[in-house]
Amino acid sequence: xxxxxxxxxxxxxxxxxxxxxxxxxxxxxxxxxxxxxxxxxxxxxxxxxxxxxxxxxxxxxxxxxxxxxxxxxxxxxxxxxxxxxxxxxxxxxxxxxxxxxxxxxxxxxxxxxxxxxxxxxxxxxxxxxxxxxxxxxxxxxxxxxxxxxxxxxxxxxxxxxxxxxxxxxxxxxxxxxxxxxxxxxxxxxxxxxxxxxxxxxxxxxxxxxxxxxxxxxxxxxxxxxxxxxxxxxxxxxxxxxxxxxxxxxxxxxxxxxxxxxxxxxxxxxxxxxxxxxxxxxxxxxxxxxxxxxxxxxxxxxxxxxxxxxxxxxxxxxxxxxxxxxxxxxxxxxxxxxxxxxxxxxxxxxxxxxxxxxxxxxxxxxxxxxxxxxxxxxxxxxxxxxxxxxxxxxxxxxxxxxxxxxxxxxxxxxxxxxxxxxxxxxxxxxxxxxxxxxxxxxxxxxxxxxxxxxxxxxxxxxxxxxxxxxxxxxxxxxxxxxxxxxxxxxxxxxxxxxxxxxxxxxxxxxxxxxxxxxxx
Amino acid sequence: xxxxxxxxxxxxxxxxxxxxxxxxxxxxxxxxxxxxxxxxxxxxxxxxxxxxxxxxxxxxxxxxxxxxxxxxxxxxxxxxxxxxxxxxxxxxxxxxxxxxxxxxxxxxxxxxxxxxxxxxxxxxxxxxxxxxxxxxxxxxxxxxxxxxxxxxxxxxxxxxxxxxxxxxxxxxxxxxxxxxxxxxxxxxxxxxxxxxxxxxxxxxxxxxxxxxxxxxxxxxxxxxxxxxxxxxxxxxxxxxxxxxxxxxxxxxxxxxxxxxxxxxxxxxxxxxxxxxxxxxxxxxxxxxxxxxxxxxxxxxxxxxxxxxxxxxxxxxxxxxxxxxxxxxxxxxxxxxxxxxxxxxxxxxxxxxxxxxxxxxxxxxxxxxxxxxxxxxxxxxxxxxxxxxxxxxxxxxxxxxxxxxxxxxxxxxxxxxxxxxxxxxxxxxxxxxxxxxxxxxxxx
Numbered sequence: 001x002x003x004x005x006x007x008x009x010x011x012x013x014x015x016x017x018x019x020x021x022x023x024x025x026x027x028x029x030x031x032x033x034x035x036x037x038x039x040x041x042x043x044x045x046x047x048x049x050x051x052x053x054x055x056x057x058x059x060x061x062x063x064x065x066x067x068x069x070x071x072x073x074x075x076x077x078x079x080x081x082x083x084x085x086x087x088x089x090x091x092x093x094x095x096x097x098x099x100x101x102x103x104x105x106x107x108x109x110x111x112x113x114x115x116x117x118x119x120x121x122x123x124x125x126x127x128x129x130x131x132x133x134x135x136x137x138x139x140x141x142x143x144x145x146x147x148x149x150x151x152x153x154x155x156x157x158x159x160x161x162x163x164x165x166x167x168x169x170x171x172x173x174x175x176x177x178x179x180x181x182x183x184x185x186x187x188x189x190x191x192x193x194x195x196x197x198x199x200x201x202x203x204x205x206x207x208x209x210x211x212x213x214x215x216x217x218x219x220x221x222x223x224x225x226x227x228x229x230x231x232x233x234x235x236x237x238x239x240x241x242x243x244x245x246x247x248x249x250x251x252x253x254x255x256x257x258x259x260x261x262x263x264x265x266x267x268x269x270x271x272x273x274x275x276x277x278x279x280x281x282x283x284x285x286x287x288x289x290x291x292x293x294x295x296x297x298x299x300x301x302x303x304x305x306x307x308x309x310x311x312x313x314x315x316x317x318x319x320x321x322x323x324x325x326x327x328x329x330x331x332x333x334x335x336x337x338x339x340x341x342x343x344x345x346x347x348x349x350x351x352x353x354x355x356x357x358x359x360x361x362x363x364x365x366x367x368x369x370x371x372x373x374x375x376x377x378x379x380x381x382x383x384x385x386x387x388x389x390x391x392x393x394x395x396x397x398x399x400x401x402x403x404x405x406x407x408x409x410x411x412x413x414x415x416x417x418x419x420x421x422x423x424x425x426x427x428x429x430x431x432x433x434x435x436x437x438x439x440x441x442x443x444x445x446x447x448x449x450x451x452x453x454x455x456x457x458x459x460x461x462x463x464x465x466x467x468x469x470x471x472x473x474x475x476x477x478x479x480x481x482x483x484x485x486x487x488x489x490x491x492x493x494x495x496x497x498x499x500x501x502x503x504x505x506x507x508x509x510x511x512x513x514x515x516x517x518x519x
Numbered sequence: 520x521x522x523x524x525x526x527x528x529x530x531x532x533x534x535x536x537x538x539x540x541x542x543x544x545x546x547x548x549x550x551x552x553x554x555x556x557x558x559x560x561x562x563x564x565x566x567x568x569x570x571x572x573x574x575x576x577x578x579x580x581x582x583x584x585x586x587x588x589x590x591x592x593x594x595x596x597x598x599x600x601x602x603x604x605x606x607x608x609x610x611x612x613x614x615x616x617x618x619x620x621x622x623x624x625x626x627x628x629x630x631x632x633x634x635x636x637x638x639x640x641x642x643x644x645x646x647x648x649x650x651x652x653x654x655x656x657x658x659x660x661x662x663x664x665x666x667x668x669x670x671x672x673x674x675x676x677x678x679x680x681x682x683x684x685x686x687x688x689x690x691x692x693x694x695x696x697x698x699x700x701x702x703x704x705x706x707x708x709x710x711x712x713x714x715x716x717x718x719x720x721x722x723x724x725x726x727x728x729x730x731x732x733x734x735x736x737x738x739x740x741x742x743x744x745x746x747x748x749x750x751x752x753x754x755x756x757x758x759x760x761x762x763x764x765x766x767x768x769x770x771x772x773x774x775x776x777x778x779x780x781x782x783x784x785x786x787x788x789x790x791x792x793x794x795x796x797x798x799x800x801x802x803x804x805x806x807x808x809x810x811x812x813x814x815x816x817x818x819x820x821x822x823x824x825x826x827x828x829x830x831x832x833x834x835x836x837x838x839x840x841x842x843x844x845x846x847x848x849x850x851x852x853x854x855x856x857x858x859x860x861x862x863x864x865x866x867x868x869x870x871x872x873x874x875x876x877x878x879x880x881x882x883x884x885x886x887x888x889x890x891x892x893x894x895x896x897x898x899x900x901x902x903x904x905x906x907x908x909x910x911x912x913x914x915x916x917x918x919x920x921x922x923x924x925x926x927x928x929x930x931x932x933x934x935x936x937x938x939x940x941x942x943x944x945x946x947x948x949x950x951x952x953x954x955x956x957x958x959x960x961x962x
Contacts, residue, residue, distance in 0.1 A: 074613050077606045078585035081599075084570065097566030101520075101589045111569075118565050121640040122555065125562035125647055155584075156609040163611075177770065215771040220778030221885060222771055298558045300662035301694040301705070304877075304894075307960070388564045427878040427913070429892045431961035434913050436890050438882060458882065458890075460913065460957050491556055491664040491692075492568075513956065517886045519774065519919045 034103065036200070039085075040192035042105045046112040047089045048194060052119075054090040054132060055112070058342065059103060060189035060385040067155065068181045069162040071170065077155050084385040087112045091119035093129025099386040133368035133376045135345050137196030142339025144204040145332070146235025150184045153236050158182055161239060162210075169212045169248045174256035176222075178248070180210035182239075183231075183485070185497075189385075197344040205335055205497050207231035207485050208239060210248055214255040223258035223455075225251045225440050228276040228422050230482040231497065232333045254441050254453075261453035263516055264442065268509040270417035271459060272410060277439045278398070279482025279500035280423040285463040286318075286325050287396040287500065289432040290352050291379075292361040296370065298391075303489045304430025307463070308358065313371075318358040319467030324399035325353040327362060329378055334395035335483045335497030336381075342389035343380035350377060352396065356468075364391045383494040390490055397481075397501035401473035407504045410474055412448040414506065418457060419443040419450065423482070425458065436460045438515065456516040466507060474503035520571050521636070522549040524683040527673035530573070530591060535677055537600040540577035540607060542619050544676035544812065547573050551636075552668030555643040560651045560661050565643060568668075577603040581612040615835040619676035623815050630686030630805040632712035636669035638689065642713075643667075650693055650722040657726035659702075663693030667713065674813045682809050689713045690940070693722050694895065695729035696962075702735075702908070703962050704728025705875055705895035707750065709935045709942070711805060728874060728896040735908040737958060738899055744870035745953040746863045746900070747921075749929070749945045751876045752853070753936035755889070755918040756795065756945065758879070760851055762887055763821060765830035765842070774887045774919060775827065782830060789825040789922045792856065796820040797848035803933050804942040810846020819845060855946030856928035863927050863949045865903040871953075872898040872905060875937045876914075887917045892959055894937075911962075912955035924950040 040057045047055030061083045068075040085108060086099035096119025098111045150158075162180040169178035187203045211226040227247045232238055273281065293299055294306040308316070318325075328349030329336050340346055343365040351359050363371065364380040382389040411419065422440025429435070442454040461469075483499035522530070527547050534545040548571065555565040573596065574587040584606025588599040646665045654661030671685040692707035706725040710716055747755075767773040768782035775783045798818035799806035810816050811834055820828045829845060837844035864872065874896030882888040893911045900906060929947040936943065 073615060074583075074611055075615065076583065076585060076613075077610050078587070079602050079606065080574075080587040082570075082572075082589045084589065086566075094562065095564055097564065099567065100569045101571060114567055118553075118567065118640045121644040122562040122565050122647070125557065125644060125651065127561045154609060155606050159610060177772070213772055217771055217779055220771070220776060222776075224772075296559065297660065297662060297696070298563055300558055300660075300696060300703075301556075301664055301692055304961070305696075386568045386570055388566050390564065425880050425882045425890060427880045427890045427892065429911065429913070429959040429961035430877055430894055431959075433961050434892065434957060434959035436913060436915075436956075456883075462960070492554055492666060511957070513915070515882050515888060515915070517883065517888050517917060517920075519886045519917050519923070 036190040037198060039103065039105060039108060040190060042108045043087045043112045044192060044194050046109045047087065047116060050113060050116045052089040052091050052116060054194055055087065056191060056193035056344065057085055057087045058189050058191050058382065058385055059085040060187065062384065063151065063186045065151065065184045066181065067158050067162060069159065069166060070179045071166050071177060072163065074159050077159065086382065086385045086387065087115045088389065089115045089119055090130055091116055092123050094119045094123045094126040095130060097388045130366045131369045132365045133374055135195055135343065135365065138340065138344065138346065139198045140339065141200045143202040144233050146204060148236040150206060150236040151186065165210050165244060165248045168245050169252040172249065172252035172256060174214050175212050175252040176215040177213040178210060183207045191340065191342065191344055193344050195344060199340045199344060201339055203233065203338050204235065205231060205233050205485060206238060212252040212255045214259060216259050221259060223255050225255040226422065227251050231335060231485045233335050233337055234333045257453055258455050261455040264454045264457045264512060264514050266512055266514045269512040270414065271507045271510050272414060272417050272419040272445060272504055273507065274419065274421040274504050275480035275502045276422045276482060277420045278502045278505060280426050281437055282396060282398055282500040282502060283484065283498065284426060284428040285432060285435055285466065286352065287393045287498065289463065290361050291391060291393060292363050292367050293391040295361065299489065302491050307431045307433050312358060314359055316358040317356050317468065318353045318464060319356045320470050321356045322401060322473055323353055323356050323467050323470055324351065325396055326399055327352050327394045327396050329394045331395045331397065331499065333481060334499040335485065336393065336395045336499060341378040341380040342382050343376060345376045345378040345380065347378045362391065362394060367391065381496060383496060387494050392489065392496040393487060393498045395499045398473065398505065400476035400479055400503045403475065405472065405474045407474055407478055410472055410504055410506060411445055411450060414445050415447060417445040418454060418512065419445055433462050435463065456514045458513045458515050460511045460513060466510065469508045469510065470505055471508055472506040476503065478503040520549040520569060521551055521669055521685065522547060522671045527671060527683055528681060531673060531675035534575055534596055534600060535675060537597055538577050538604060540579055540604055542578040542677050544619055545573065545575045546674045547571065548670060548672040550668055550670040552666065553638065553640065553643055554664065554666040555647050556664050557647045557651060558662035560654050562647055573599060575599050575603040577607045578616060579607050581614065581616040582607045582610050583613050583616050584610055617812065617834040617838065619678040620680050620813050621678050622680045623813060625682055625808045625815050626800045626817060628684055628799050628805045628808045629802055630711050632687045635667055635687035635689055635713040638667040638713055646718045649718045653719060653722040653726055654695055657730065659695040659697055659726050659729045661693055661695050666690045674809065676813065680813050682813050684808055686805065687711055689716055691716055691718060691721060693725040695726040697729055697733045701962055702729045702733025703895045704732055707935045732896045732908040735910045738909045740912055740955040740957050742952045742954055744867055744949065744951045746867065746870060746872045746949045747947060748874050749932055749934040749947050750937055751873050752948055753934060753943045753945045754876050754879055754938050755921055756853055757936055757939055757941050758889060759887065759918040760821065760848065763830050765832045766836045768830055774885065775830065783827050784830060786827055787825050788827050789822060790925060791824050792925055792928065793822050793825050793922050794854040795822040795851060797851050799849055801850060801852060801944065804850045804944050806849025806942060814844055814846050816846060816849060850942040852944040853931060853946060855931035858927040858929050860929060860947055863947065864900055864905060866927065867900045867903060867949065870900040872900055877937060879938055882915060887919050888915060889917065890915045911959040913957045913959055914954060915956045916954045921950050921953065924952050926951060
C-alpha cells in the first residue's frame with residue numbers, strides 16, 4: 001500500500017490523522033527495509049479512526065538458534081525466524097487484540113479492525129473499564145549490551161565447543177554420557193503507541209548447558225549432574241569467558257561421586273543455599289507471589305493466585321530483617337532486562353521486600369491505579385508478536401548481606417547443615433505457600449567444614465516461614481545471577497526470560513526429605 | 520492461515536526444488552484461532568492468531584542443517600533453504616543421521632470440523648458470558664478461558680514422500696472460587712468439534728466443586744487410598760508414557776532399564792487391569808498420523824494387560840538394534856473399567872478424592888518419582904461417602920506405583936490433563952497407598 005492508499009484508508013474511516021501526529025521523529029528505517037513508522041502508523045490511525053481511545057502495535061522479528069550434541073556427535077543445528085505484528089486496542093474501556101504474520105499496510109489495517117471488533121464483542125463483559133497509568137512519549141532505541149553477537153559466530157565453532165565439552169566430561173572415569181546444547185534467542189521489535197512512543201529494541205538471550213550421566217550397570221543406578229552456568233542476556237563472550245571446561249569436568253566427577261554419596265537423614269536441618277540453587281527458590285516464592293495480576297485473581301484459572309493479598313501490603317513480615325528483595329528490568333545480563341516494556345514504559349528497579357517487610361508488588365499500566373499509583377512498574381511483556389502483552393515477572397534478586405561474609409566464612413560459622421548447589425526438581429502450590437526443591441549436588445557441613453557428599457535430598461517449606469528463617473546472607477563478592485528462559489504463565493501460555501541473583505544464604509531448621517524410593 | 524492439501528504441496532514442492540542438497544525434507548503448517556480469557560467475573564484479554572510455519576532440513580551426506588521461517592514469499596523460502604544448507608555444510612557428520620523415507624501410506628484422522636474452524640469473536644464472548652452468568656447465579660468468582668484453533672500440517676521429502684493433515688480444536692476451562700476465598704473448583708474440556716462443548720454444564724460443575732470445597736479441614740499427610748479424577752490420571756500416565764524411550768532404557772537411564780543392560784519389554788510391570796495404547800485414528804481423541812521424518816503412526820499397544828509390550832524407538836536406534844521404529848505418540852488411550860465414581864467412593868472406607876493435580880515435576884527419574892500438589896477440590900471419604908472437603912496436599916509419588924496399586928477404574932473419557940494438552944481417553948481410578956508428604960494452605 002502506498003502513502004496515498006493510507007490517506008484513502010484514513011479518509012474512508014472518517015478520521016484523516018496524519019502519521020506525523022504520532023511520529024514527530026524521523027524514521028529509523030534503513031534503505032530497502034520497511035518504513036516501520038509508516039507501518040505502525042497504519043495501525044494507530046486505523047484504531048483511532050474506529051473509536052479506540054488507545055492502541056499500540058509491535059512489529060517483531062524473532063530469531064532463534066539451537067545446537068544439540070551428545071558425546072561425539074551433533075544431533076541438530078537449527079535456525080528459526082518468525083516475523084509478524086500484534087495490535088492491541090482499548091475501545092470503550094475494553095481490550096482487543098489481533099495479530100498476523102503478513103506485515104503490510106493492508107493486513108495491518110485489517111487486523112486492527114479485527115482487534116477493534118474483538119474489543120466491541122467483549123464490551124458487555126467488562127464491568128470496570130480498563131484504566132491506564134500515564135506514560136511519557138518516548139522515541140528511543142535500546143539493545144542488549146554485547147561484545148560478540150552469537151549469530152555472527154559460525155555454527156561450526158559452536159559445535160566444536162560443545163563437542164570439546166563432551167570430550168572433557170567423558171575423560172572422567174565412570175562418566176557414561178554427556179549432552180550439551182546452546183540456545184540463542186534474539187528479539188527485535190518496534191513498538192508504537194497512540195501515546196506517541198516509537199521504540200526499537202533488540203534483546204538477546206542465550207543458554208549454554210550440559211549434563212553428564214554416570215550409569216552403574218552393576219547396580220542398575222544412574223546419576224546426573226547438570227552444569228551450573230545460567231542463561232543470561234549477553235553476547236557470545238559468555239562462551240569465551242566463562243570457565244566451561246572446569247565446570248563440565250567438575251560436573252562429570254560429581255555425577256560419578258553421587259553413586260557413593262550417603263543417603264540423607266531426613267528431618268529438620270539447617271541449609272546453606274548456593275546462588276546456583278537459590279535463584280529458583282526466589283523465583284517461585286518471591287517472584288510469583290508479588291505479581292499483582294495473581295493477587296487480583298487474573299491467573300486463578302491457570303498459574304494460580306497468591307497468598308500475598310492486598311491486606312498484607314506494607315504489613316507482612318516476609319522475611320527476617322536481613323532479607324531485601326529488589327525487582328528490576330535493568331540488571332546487567334538479566335533475562336528480563338530491556339529498555340522499555342511492552343506498554344512502552346521505561347524500565348526501573350524497586351524494592352519488593354525491604355528489611356524483611358513486604359513493601360510492593362509488580363504492576364503494569366492497567367493495574368497501577370488499583371494500588372493508587374500513578375506509574376506502572378514496567379512489567380508488561382508479550383513473548384511473541386502473536387501474543388497478548390500482560391504482566392510478567394521482572395528480575396527479582398536477594399540483596400547481598402551488609403557485613404562482609406564469604407561462603408567459606410559462612411560454612412566455618414555453621415555447625416551442622418546441608419549445602420545445596422544447582423537447581424533441580426521444583427514445585428510450589430498455586431498460592432505460593434508450600435514449596436519443595438531439590439538440587440544438583442548436596443554437601444554435608446559439620447563443625448564448620450564440608451565433610452562429604454549427600455544424595456536423595458529435597459526440602460519442603462512454607463514461603464514466609466522459610467524467609468524468616470534466613471539468618472545469614474553472604475556479602476556482594478559472592479553475588480551470582482541465575483535464571484530461566486522459559487517461565488510459563490497465561491492462557492494461551494507464554495514464556496518469559498527472568499533472572500534472579502543472590503549470595504549464598506543460610507536457613508535454619510528446614511524440613512528435609514529423603515527422596516529414595518522403591519517401585 | 521489454513522493451507523489446503525494442494526497449496527501445501529505447492530509450497531513444499533517449491534522448497535524441495537530450491538535445494539541442491541543430497542536429501543531434503545520440509546514441513547509447512549498453518550494456524551488460525553482465537554481466545555478469550557475472563558477473571559473476577561469479567562473479560563480480561565481476548566485476541567486472534569494467524570500464522571504459518573515452514574521448516575526445512577537439508578543433508579549433504581550425513582551433514583545436516585535445519586531452518587524455519589513463517590513467511591511464504593519466494594525470497595523467504597529461498598533464504599530458509601540456503602540457511603539450512605549453510606548450516607549443513609559447516610556441520611560435522613551426524614552418525615545418527617537417517618536418510619529420508621520413501622512414500623508412505625497414512626491413515627485418515629477424523630480431526631476436522633468446519634463449524635469449529637469458523638468460531639467467531641461473538642461465540643467466544645457468548646461462552647464467557649454464559650460462564651460468568653453461571654458464576655453470578657452460584658455466587659462464585661469465575662476465571663476461565665476459551666480457545667479455538669484450526670490448523671493444517673504437511674510434510675514432504677526428496678524421496679517423494681508427502682503427508683497432509685488438518686484439524687480443529689476447542690478448549691475450555693474454568694475455575695470457580697467462593698467469595699470468601701475458602702473454596703475453589705476447576706473443570707476443563709477439550710474437543711475437536713465445538714458442538715461437543717456445553718459451556719453452561721461444565722461451568723456449573725466447576726461452580727459446584729468450588730462451593731463444596733469451601734471451608735476445608737486439615738487431614739494428616741501420609742499414605743491414603745485415593746480416587747483420582749480422569750484429569751489427574753491423564754497427568755500421571757502422560758509422564759509414564761513419555762518415559763518409555765527404548766534408548767534411555769537400553770542406556771540404563773530409565774525405570775524400564777534392566778540391571779546389567781537391556782530393558783523390561785515383555786515383563787509384567789502392572790496388574791492385569793492395565794492396558795494402554797496409542798491410536799491416531801481414534802474418533803474421540805484423534806492424533807497426528809505421522810511422527811519422526813514422516814513415519815506413519817498406527818495403533819500400537821504399549822502396556823497389554825500389565826505387560827510392557829513396546830518402547831519408542833527413533834529411526835536411528837531401531838536400525839541399530841534391528842527393531843521397527845516407533846515414534847512417540849500423538850495421543851493415548853487407557854482402557855478403563857466399569858465402576859462409576861459413586862461405586863468407587865462407596866467402596867472406600869477411608870480415602871481421599873482428588874479433582875486435579877498441579878505443578879508436577881520429576882523428583883527422581885530412577886523410580887519415575889514425581890512431586891506435585893492437589894488443587895481445586897480435595898475431599899475426605901469416610902465409610903463410603905464424601906465426608907468433607909480437606910486442605911490441599913503436596914504429594915510425592917510415582918505413576919508406576921499408582922498403576923501397580925489400582926483397585927478400580929471407571930470408563931475412559933476424553934478429559935484433558937491439567938498440565939499438558941496431550942489428547943487422551945482416560946478413566947477415573949481408585950488406587951491404594953498414595954503418598955501425601957505435607958499440607959498446603961493454598962485454596
